[in-house]
Structures are given as C-alpha cells and as structure tokens.
Amino acid sequence: MTDKTVTLGDIEFPERKVWVKTYGCQMNYHDSERLFSHLKKLNFEKTEEQEDADLLIFNTCAVRDLANQKFYSHLGETKHLKKKEKKPKVAVCGCIAQTDGKELIKKYPQLDFAFGTDVIDSINDFVYRSYAGDNKFHVNTWDRSSDYSIETQITHGTPQAFVNIIKGCDKFCSYCIVPFTRGREKSRRLKEVVDDVRKLVEHQGVQEVTLLGQNVNSYGKENDESLAMLIQALDEVNGLELIRYTTSHPYDVSDELIAVHGSAKKLSPHLHLPVQSGSNSVLQRMLRQYTAEHYLGLLEKLRKAKPDIVISSDIIAGFPNETEEEHRDTIKLLDAAQFDFIYSYAFSVRKGTKAARMEDILTRDIRGRRLREIQAHQLKIQEKIRKEMVGKTYRVLIEGKNTMKGVEKWKGRTDCSRIVHVDSTEENLKWKWRHVEITEATALSCQGKFVTVQ
Ligand code: SF4
Known part of the structure; x- marks a missing residue:
C-alpha cells in the first residue's frame, strides 16, 4: 500500500491510470470531464496511452453513424489488452450504453460494465463494484427526481x-x-x-x-x-x-x-x-x-x-x-x-x-x-x-500554437467563434486575450496580426 492509497469500503485504491475516449458532442466531452473529476477521488490519473491504463472508458455517441462505427471498432481492438499483465477494466458509457448496454455486456467478453447517461456521477460506485469482483453489469436507470442539481466539475485547468x-x-x-x-x-x-x-x-x-x-x-x-x-x-x-x-x-x-x-x-x-x-x-x-x-x-x-x-x-x-x-x-x-x-x-x-x-x-x-x-x-x-473580415479587428482568446506549412503560429478564437492564426514571435500568450486584425481570409481559415486597441 503506498502513502497515496485511498480506501473505499474495504477496498484499497492505489494510484492508477484511466484512459477515456470521447465520441460525439460537447455534452459528452463535458461528461468525460465529470468522469475524470470523480475518478481523481479514487486515485485515478488521466493517461493518453491505452496500454498504460488500468481503466478504459468509452464515452459513446449514438447520434452520428461515423462515431458509432468508430466506437465498435475501437472496442473490438481492446480484446488483446485483457490478455496482458495489467488486465485493465473496460467500461462503456454515454448514449449507446444507455440504449444497448445489456447487449454490449453480453456480446463483448472484454467489457466489464456499462452505464448510461443519467448515472454518470455514480462512476466511482461502479468502479468500486467492479474492483469488488462484481463484473459484467450494466446500469441505465433514469433520475426520477423533479429537481436537477449538479455542480460543474473540471480538471483541465483552462479558462x-x-x-x-x-x-x-x-x-x-x-x-x-x-x-x-x-x-x-x-x-x-x-x-x-x-x-x-x-x-x-x-x-x-x-x-x-x-x-x-x-x-x-x-x-x-x-x-x-x-x-x-x-x-x-x-x-x-x-x-x-x-x-x-x-x-x-x-x-x-x-x-x-x-x-x-x-x-x-x-x-x-x-x-x-x-x-x-x-x-x-x-x-x-x-x-x-x-x-x-x-x-x-x-x-x-x-x-x-x-x-x-x-x-x-x-x-x-x-x-x-x-x-x-x-x-x-x-x-x-x-x-x-x-x-x-x-x-x-x-x-x-x-x-x-x-x-x-x-x-x-x-x-x-x-x-x-x-x-x-x-x-x-x-x-x-x-x-x-x-473576406469581409479582412481589415477588421477582433478580440481573440489565444488557445495555443499550431504548425501550418512548417511555420508555428498562435491559434485563437474570436468572441464570435472564428479560428484565427497569428504569426508572431511573442511568447507566453496561451489563454490571454489579444486583439487581432485580420490580414487574410479564405473560406476555411483566417490569418491576422496582433494590434493594440486603446
Ligand atoms: S430531438 Fe434531437 S435534434 Fe431534435 S431538438 Fe432534441 S436533441 Fe435536437
């Protein structure tokens, strides 16, 4: 047991890693943030590497055909992970788990549990159940209460x-x-x-x-x-x-x-x-x-x-x-x-x-x-x-850098949600608001320069 081990009921949770694949809309991305935030309390840290993970969660989308197909193919590829030493837990949540959780559990031997959209905040109970030995279960119950009350949970540290x-x-x-x-x-x-x-x-x-x-x-x-x-x-x-x-x-x-x-x-x-x-x-x-x-x-x-x-x-x-x-x-x-x-x-x-x-x-x-x-x-x-944007100035939140045709540029989003790229040697601009004058625009991208607005 390490210093950082967390105990829940009679089960110890040492430091572990969770990998989450999110498909579909912003609602699902938001739900994945909630998953990370809850799982932190059970000692799970995020990992981008599937092979490193102790717990894999697929947060699915039933709205788009492409997202649907990708999920089934990605889930199929996890079968071999169960044969490795780590034997990670594999779970499915989101829209497909809500409607088809029972069938998924039956059909995919590598799948440990599935849970629907309305029980996302109970993830730690499901992880507990799974580590306690209760595998192959699905939960897709609806919240029947008349009030809807939650608190936003974020772990990404961005503004x-x-x-x-x-x-x-x-x-x-x-x-x-x-x-x-x-x-x-x-x-x-x-x-x-x-x-x-x-x-x-x-x-x-x-x-x-x-x-x-x-x-x-x-x-x-x-x-x-x-x-x-x-x-x-x-x-x-x-x-x-x-x-x-x-x-x-x-x-x-x-x-x-x-x-x-x-x-x-x-x-x-x-x-x-x-x-x-x-x-x-x-x-x-x-x-x-x-x-x-x-x-x-x-x-x-x-x-x-x-x-x-x-x-x-x-x-x-x-x-x-x-x-x-x-x-x-x-x-x-x-x-x-x-x-x-x-x-x-x-x-x-x-x-x-x-x-x-x-x-x-x-x-x-x-x-x-x-x-x-x-x-x-x-x-x-x-x-x-x-093209009508050229010559106009927009307030932009700088989100990071992008490499375009071999040149590294700052990438930001205007108040009105347009992505703008700026070629500048200025440093440390991430998550800062700047004003950008648009110098060039095509149907799909905008280039600009930083300007000072009084
Ligand atoms: S039924 Fe679907 S498409 Fe229609 S408003 Fe509701 S979420 Fe949007």
Whole structure:
C-alpha cells in the first residue's frame, strides 16, 4: 500500500491510470470531464496511452453513424489488452450504453460494465463494484427526481468551461435518438447555475463559459425561468469575460432572448442555430415545428438586435424521400441565411426513431451528391463572408500554437467563434486575450496580426 492509497469500503485504491475516449458532442466531452473529476477521488490519473491504463472508458455517441462505427471498432481492438499483465477494466458509457448496454455486456467478453447517461456521477460506485469482483453489469436507470442539481466539475485547468444547464430533450425530431438516450428535459435552477459559474471564475480562473444542453432555449420552463434571464444574471458576474450557449432549437428562440443578444455585454456574438433543411415539407417530416420562413425571420430579428452577429447551422442532406426540389430549397436557404459555417451530414438511420420506420427511396449516391452540393455552395458563401473580415479587428482568446506549412503560429478564437492564426514571435500568450486584425481570409481559415486597441 503506498502513502497515496485511498480506501473505499474495504477496498484499497492505489494510484492508477484511466484512459477515456470521447465520441460525439460537447455534452459528452463535458461528461468525460465529470468522469475524470470523480475518478481523481479514487486515485485515478488521466493517461493518453491505452496500454498504460488500468481503466478504459468509452464515452459513446449514438447520434452520428461515423462515431458509432468508430466506437465498435475501437472496442473490438481492446480484446488483446485483457490478455496482458495489467488486465485493465473496460467500461462503456454515454448514449449507446444507455440504449444497448445489456447487449454490449453480453456480446463483448472484454467489457466489464456499462452505464448510461443519467448515472454518470455514480462512476466511482461502479468502479468500486467492479474492483469488488462484481463484473459484467450494466446500469441505465433514469433520475426520477423533479429537481436537477449538479455542480460543474473540471480538471483541465483552462479558462474555458462547459456548464450544463439543462439535460434531456422533449422535442422528438423524427431522425434523432437523443430523447431516448438522454431522457426528458430537466433544468437546473438559475441561482444554482449563477453560483456555480461564480465559483468557477473565483476559484478556477474560468473566463469563458459555454452553457450546455440538448435544447438550451427550453431552459427553465418548469421553474418560470428562461435562458434570457440566466444570461442577464451571468452578465453581471465579475471576472467572467464571455458567455456562449449551445445547442439551440429555433422553435424556442424567444423575443426576450433575441433582445438579450442586443443588450448583454458578455454574450458571444455567435449563435449556432440548427435549421436542418430549407424545405418546409422536409421540416414537417423531421417534426421540427417551424418553417423556413420562420427560421429566416428569426435571423432577421437577431441581426437587427445585434448587427455583427455570426450565425452557423446544421444541415442534413438526403432526409428520407427528399425530392430534388426539396434539396434545392435547402440550397436556396443557404443563400438567404448567409451562414458563417455549417456542419452538414448525409442522413443516416438511427434505430428506434420515427425516420427509421419511413420507407425511403434515396440511395447512398444521391445523398452523397446532395451533401457535396450543399458543402460546395456553402463554401462559396463562406469565402465571401470571411473576406469581409479582412481589415477588421477582433478580440481573440489565444488557445495555443499550431504548425501550418512548417511555420508555428498562435491559434485563437474570436468572441464570435472564428479560428484565427497569428504569426508572431511573442511568447507566453496561451489563454490571454489579444486583439487581432485580420490580414487574410479564405473560406476555411483566417490569418491576422496582433494590434493594440486603446
Ligand atoms: S431538438 Fe431534435 S435534434 Fe435536437 S436533441 Fe432534441 S430531438 Fe434531437
């Protein structure tokens, strides 16, 4: 037993290492931070090397096909590790563990336990059970309490933090598995979130928070609170520099929230507002509850309230039975919306959703071609928008260095979420705010120089 051994119940936990692989969205990255933070109390340190680890955790995503496939292939590759001297524990959590944990445990002999999205904070109980000899179990229970209360846990030591404000989703878009993997909406109380952020700023040096949820626009409904009210309260937190939030649903963007985009001093002038399609008939089949006209009307109001706001979006190409005309409507919407960037995907079936039960005549080739058309069209728009940045000055948080074409450059992110590179010999800039004038911009990258702003 070493000096640093921790004892829980009748089990000793000497210093050990944990390796975590995270797939998918920011919610999962946030959950992985929570895992690290809890496991620290059981003497686990992070490692990037799978072979060094005593505990391997796969934090899975069921939303994207690619993330799904990668997980299964990575899990398959861990079989040989069990034959090595260390015999690490292997666990799966996240969305796939929530819906398919039982099957995973049966199918993969190397897997010790699986646990779902709503019991992430019980990781130490599961590790204890496993070291106590109770292997091959899965837990995917839901939190049935009416209150949702947590404290943000971070271990990364950077000034950026994700702060979860709402969990679950009540929207049931026809293609999406999230309501089944993350459950119904539950919001934290506004006062708790503000106190949490204040603590992060005062004790952990956090300067930038991203308010997180599957549909943050729905925040606080059950408590007569709202995202707009929360942002206004956070705007008053001393020492906090920047507030971001994600992800938004257009149906729940209120006039009150739009007004806050115009008035809050610390709210990022960037909004990610997923539209998914420009065709009203496709939006109906997706059960999105808004029309393209409503969506474009929101952008107009937002741009009126905050003229320099930067908007990005998500697009699904080739929803089941999408006609050529419906696809063209999406291209037209790109022209009308003038997004700064988009995340675009070819539709893929998620088992258990309404869309999975739709008859579908589209082929993989058609979907691929439509996706390429959407992306090529957006790149032209993006190039034009980015070129307009040249000569303008932005406030940038420097995140680190990048090597581009053999030259090491500082890499930062503007308040409005654009990545900027600066070629400079200045040292020790990481996590400092600087002003950068954009000197060159293409559809995908921006170069700039540091300037002093009085
Ligand atoms: S709003 Fe729709 S797409 Fe977003 S998480 Fe909820 S069901 Fe999924």
